[in-house]
Amino acid sequence: MQHARSLAPARQREGSPWTGLWAVVAKEMADYLTSARMMILEALILLTAFGTVYAASQNLRAGAGTSDDFLFLRLFTTAREPLPAFVGFLGLLVPLLAIALAFDSINGEFNQRTLSKVLAQPIYRDALLLGKFLAGLGTLALALTAIWLLIIGMGLLQLGVPPSGEETVRMLWFLLITIFYGGIWLALAMLFSIIFRQPATAALAAIAVWLFFTVFWGIIASLLARTLQPAPPGDTQALINQIQLELLLTRLSPNTLFSEVALAMLNPAVRALGIVLPIQLHNAIPGTPLPAGQSILLTWPHATGLIAATIVLFAIGYILFQRQEVRA
Amino acid sequence: MTDVVIECRDLTKQYGAFTAVDHLNLTVRKGEIFGLLGPNGAGKTTTILMLLGLTEPTSGSVKVLGLDPARQPLSVKARVGYLPDQVGFYDHLTARENLHYIAKLNGIREPELSKRINEALDQVGLSNVADRRVKTFSRGMRQRLGVAEILIKQPQLIIMDEPTLALDPEAVREFLDLIRQLKASGITILLSSHLLQQVQAVCDRVGLFHQGRMVLEGTVGELAQRVLGGAYRIHVEAEGGDAVAAALRALPDVVQVSANGSRYNVEARADLRAEIARKVIEAGGKLLGLSVDTPSLDEVYARYFQKGAAYAARA
Numbered sequence: 001m002q003h004a005r006s007l008a009p010a011r012q013r014e015g016s017p018w019t020g021l022w023a024v025v026a027k028e029m030a031d032y033l034t035s036a037r038m039m040i041l042e043a044l045i046l047l048t049a050f051g052t053v054y055a056a057s058q059n060l061r062a063g064a065g066t067s068d069d070f071l072f073l074r075l076f077t078t079a080r081e082p083l084p085a086f087v088g089f090l091g092l093l094v095p096l097l098a099i100a101l102a103f104d105s106i107n108g109e110f111n112q113r114t115l116s117k118v119l120a121q122p123i124y125r126d127a128l129l130l131g132k133f134l135a136g137l138g139t140l141a142l143a144l145t146a147i148w149l150l151i152i153g154m155g156l157l158q159l160g161v162p163p164s165g166e167e168t169v170r171m172l173w174f175l176l177i178t179i180f181y182g183g184i185w186l187a188l189a190m191l192f193s194i195i196f197r198q199p200a201t202a203a204l205a206a207i208a209v210w211l212f213f214t215v216f217w218g219i220i221a222s223l224l225a226r227t228l229q230p231a232p233p234g235d236t237q238a239l240i241n242q243i244q245l246e247l248l249l250t251r252l253s254p255n256t257l258f259s260e261v262a263l264a265m266l267n268p269a270v271r272a273l274g275i276v277l278p279i280q281l282h283n284a285i286p287g288t289p290l291p292a293g294q295s296i297l298l299t300w301p302h303a304t305g306l307i308a309a310t311i312v313l314f315a316i317g318y319i320l321f322q323r324q325e326v327r328a
Numbered sequence: 329m330t331d332v333v334i335e336c337r338d339l340t341k342q343y344g345a346f347t348a349v350d351h352l353n354l355t356v357r358k359g360e361i362f363g364l365l366g367p368n369g370a371g372k373t374t375t376i377l378m379l380l381g382l383t384e385p386t387s388g389s390v391k392v393l394g395l396d397p398a399r400q401p402l403s404v405k406a407r408v409g410y411l412p413d414q415v416g417f418y419d420h421l422t423a424r425e426n427l428h429y430i431a432k433l434n435g436i437r438e439p440e441l442s443k444r445i446n447e448a449l450d451q452v453g454l455s456n457v458a459d460r461r462v463k464t465f466s467r468g469m470r471q472r473l474g475v476a477e478i479l480i481k482q483p484q485l486i487i488m489d490e491p492t493l494a495l496d497p498e499a500v501r502e503f504l505d506l507i508r509q510l511k512a513s514g515i516t517i518l519l520s521s522h523l524l525q526q527v528q529a530v531c532d533r534v535g536l537f538h539q540g541r542m543v544l545e546g547t548v549g550e551l552a553q554r555v556l557g558g559a560y561r562i563h564v565e566a567e568g569g570d571a572v573a574a575a576l577r578a579l580p581d582v583v584q585v586s587a588n589g590s591r592y593n594v595e596a597r598a599d600l601r602a603e604i605a606r607k608v609i610e611a612g613g614k615l616l617g618l619s620v621d622t623p624s625l626d627e628v629y630a631r632y633f634q635k636g637a638a639y640a641a642r643a
């Protein structure tokens with residue numbers, strides 16, 4: 001029935017679907033930036049950034065003189081016991097921040113009974129949904145950019161040299177990918193906020209997915225690879241096939257994509273993201289550094305993958321939201 | 329033709345096999361206040377949502393201000409103010425900020441924007457609390473803020489779903505005054521309510537919904553005519569015993585007389601007060617009191633649903 005109607009010809013919608021988009025973005029972004037939960041998480045990230053980067057810079061200063069051309073990148077990747085490096089924290093905190101921003105974006109409007117009122121204004125649902133997403137992404141971008149600036153500022157103070165052009169390009173690209181990485185979790189949390197009426201359920205569901213990819217996916221991928229592509233002892237080709245399958249499977253996880261990008265961008269010596277997939281960034285393979293442009297090319301598929309997954313999640317949410325009854 | 333504001337033809341909404349609104353025909357003209365009545369689940373809210381294009385009709389047609397809400401939702405929603413039942417607000421924002429967001433969504437810009445916000449706040453009497461967070465507002469204040477959000481877009485039609493729910497009697501009275509003011513400024517109003525006296529007090533015409541159908545429509549007087557059989561209920565207080573009762577029963581147009589001591593309830597097809605006074609005197613009685621009930625919507629409603637089955641069959 002619904003189907004038949006959508007096939008009807010000349011069912012053109014009046015006006016632009018983005019009418020009112022900026023009004024939504026402005027309001028949502030103001031909400032996000034002043035909300036308590038955003039401030040708590042931002043303080044947490046700032047604290048981690050400060051702590052890890054400070055520790056890293058101390059380490060780097062101690063080892064000064066070792067001719068390292070990429071001191072600024074080391075700020076992100078150098079760990080000092082017992083703290084892991086800042087990139088390690090980023091992989092965990094960015095999803096949390098994104099989930100915290102979006103888990104109640106649609107069901108919150110339902111529960112506040114503002115949804116039917118807002119949709120009774122001359123806007124389409126498209127504008128509301130995209131507006132909320134863009135506001136979330138904008139907030140993430142703002143928060144992360146601030147942290148990057150903080151790190152660079154600390155680097156300037158502690159290391160006493162400005163970042164090179166190469167380093168700047170690498171840090172910028174890494175910032176961009178980090179924002180996209182947040183975008184995936186934002187879209188996921190938003191999708192759950194459409195599916196579940198209770199914000200708590202949506203938040204739990206999103207965190208469950210996050211935990212799944214952070215903790216279990218690696219194990220599952222390796223189990224799957226071993227079952228699907230058994231490698232008898234001595235058969236090198238089979239072993240390579242198995243490892244390649246495992247790699248393919250782990251790359252279905254945004255966490256893997258993100259950590260590979262981090263590896264390639266912050267470690268110019270990494271020339272390929274192939275079978276060698278070091279989990280620990282500071283154990284990177286020695287070698288001549290790759291130019292920034294080459295590293296970007298290396299991580300281009302990852303960026304595309306992250307964006308594509310975000311679009312798919314957003315589209316699913318969009319379709320569900322269009323069909324949803326507005327009344328509570 | 330141009331003064332028809334709402335026109336529904338055979339409007340039908342089905343949720344699966346369940347028909348929430350069943351071949352509804354409704355016409356509301358410019359400047360009218362139309363009341364939608366009916367028990368819970370009768371289909372009032374569903375009808376309202378279809379008028380706004382927030383729910384797609386299964387079949388039939390709707391025209392609001394000459395526009396099709398499904399095809400031209402933006403134009404319709406720019407001209408129609410909607411107050412949902414149990415309207416909500418962004419509690420962490422102030423009244424002014426809530427209004428600001430709604431105005432922005434309507435594409436209203438400065439300096440017009442501030443002017444309209446102040447006017448709307450004034451009109452609903454919230455100017456002095458405009459910069460307080462909405463979470464500190466009482467039910468009545470929230471309701472008025474809801475009206476302000478409507479006024480800000482200067483609508484031609486206002487649709488309100490149970491606007492007086494949970495208001496105290498004084499707030500209801502103020503609210504009805506506000507509705508009359510809006511009508512005076514030429515705005516057409518459609519409201520749904522369960523509070524019959526209020527509907528009666530303010531509506532020009534009412535429609536009675538039952539199981540998705542509009543079973544009765546017209547002015548309160550017309551409905552009374554149809555449901556109560558044009559009955560006038562006349563209360564007589566007279567001393568004089570059986571002679572008086574007999575005299576009353578003997579009057580033409582009297583349907584029924586019930587006595588309770590010296591009080592009589594006379595049901596008649598016309599307003600017989602003058603005749604009754606004369607007959608009581610002629611019968612040697614002493615007339616102590618005489619009054620007539622104006623037909624009330626309460627009665628129409630109660631009576632309709634007592635005889636519900638019979639009417640539903642006829643409608």
Ligand SMILES: Nc1ncnc2c1ncn2[C@@H]1O[C@H](COP(=O)(O)OP(=O)(O)OP(=O)(O)O)[C@@H](O)[C@H]1O
Binds near residue numbers: 346375
């Ligand atoms: N999304 C839905 N799916 C299925 N049935 C629905 C849906 N929405 C409403 N209904 C049904 O449609 C009928 C009409 O509902 P509606 O809300 O229009 O009634 P109403 O007249 O506004 O009642 P009330 O006075 O309680 O507000 C009800 O029986 C309701 O259960």
Ligand SMILES: [Mg+2]
Binds near residue numbers: 372373374413
């Ligand atoms: Mg209702």
